[in-house]
Amino acid sequence: MTRLFHVSDLHFGRADQDALDWFAATVAGERPDAVICTGDLTMRARSAEFEAAARYLEALPVPVTVEPGNHDLPYFNPLERMFRPYRRFGRVEKMVEKPLELPSVTIVPLRTTARAQLRRNWSWGVVSESSLRRAVEMIAASDKGHVKIVAAHHPLVDRPELQSRAKTKGGLAALKALAEAGAHAVLSGHVHDPFDVDHTLCGSAIRMIGAGTLSERLRATRPSFNEIRVMDGTLSVMVRTIG
Template sequence: MTRLFHVSDVHFGREDRAAIAWLDDLVHKEQPDAVIMTGDLTLQARRSEFANGLAWLQGLGVPVTVEVGNHDLPYFNLFERFFRPYRRFLSVEKMIETPLELAGVTIVPMVTTARFQWRLNWSKGYVSQGELAKTLALVRAARPGTRVFIACHHPLIEPHTRTSAQTHRGAEALQALAEAGVEAVLTGHVHDPFDIAHDVGGHQVRLIGAGTLSERTRDTPPSFNEIRIAPDGFSVKVRALTPAPDVRLPVEHVD
């Protein structure tokens, strides 16, 4: 069995320090096979936030792959946003948008952030044709016989959460990924967990969202997802920083 810790939206600058310490302890005690970080490592893409966030990632001691969230792109410094948006990630470049092969599963990155959009709210999701093509090529190159999961920041289809993603070309991307045999898309952005199975042209794809480890919670306390992958399927458990027991996340089915 392969175990993933799926974390998102840590927002260093507004991180929940108790939640970070809790996750650190769990990672070091339980040694998951990998940590999948689906974006918004920082709050405002400041140097200090990246320094703290990247030090945290490097200290986990297990394989890590990191997606870029909308909060990780410089917002006020337009020169950096357009010409050097990922400069502050360079110290952990090998973690960023990098495919990760594990026993029974391959994690493939897909960029859903944009330096510029023809709408006022640049925080929302966007899947360009070029990025989708890159992702599909990585899906096709995945080791035969393994499940393929996509990791990106924005939900491709709107979940029933308080926050929306409004991802442009998300439905088109989901259709293409389903046809390519992808079984799950791991995301963040909305700060609440979900597990929604979509039937897309006869292919089932589960859209799985993680909560937040920041102070910017919505309807769920600080949390992350534990995903267990076995030969006969996979399950998602929400692990929250509460006295209540962890809960296996029920799969919502949408045709």
């Protein structure tokens, strides 16, 4: 069995220290095979926030892969956002969009952030052709017997019952392409509430799995993360909420 901890929206700068301590202690005590963080490490992409996130993630005693979130792009410096949007990641950069090959699971990154959009709200998601192409190619190159899990920040398709929307441009087409390529699930964050939804698109089945937050920016759910178990090609999800 392969165990993964899926966590999201740490929001250093508005993090919940008790929740961070709880998650770190759980990782240290239970030693999952990997931690997948689906974005928004910071609140305002400040260097000090990234430094705090780096110290925290580097202390986790298991492999970690991180997706950029919309809060991780420069907020107050438009020139830096346009030309060097990921410069401030610093030591975290080595974890960003890091594919993972585990005994029975392949983790594939899919970037859904954009430095600029022809839309009013730049927090919404975008799947570019190049990002989708890389993800599909990684899925095709992975072990045929593996469960393929894609990690993104924004949900590719909005869930009407959630309090927040991702409005991911190209998301539905991307979900269809990933399903056809053989992906079993897409992990995401952004909405700060967990969900687990099955989709069937043109005969191909795929799951969308969202994680909550470890920050003070709560919506309907207390601080939480997802424990994902993969055994004999079957994927199960348990939402673990702070006591």
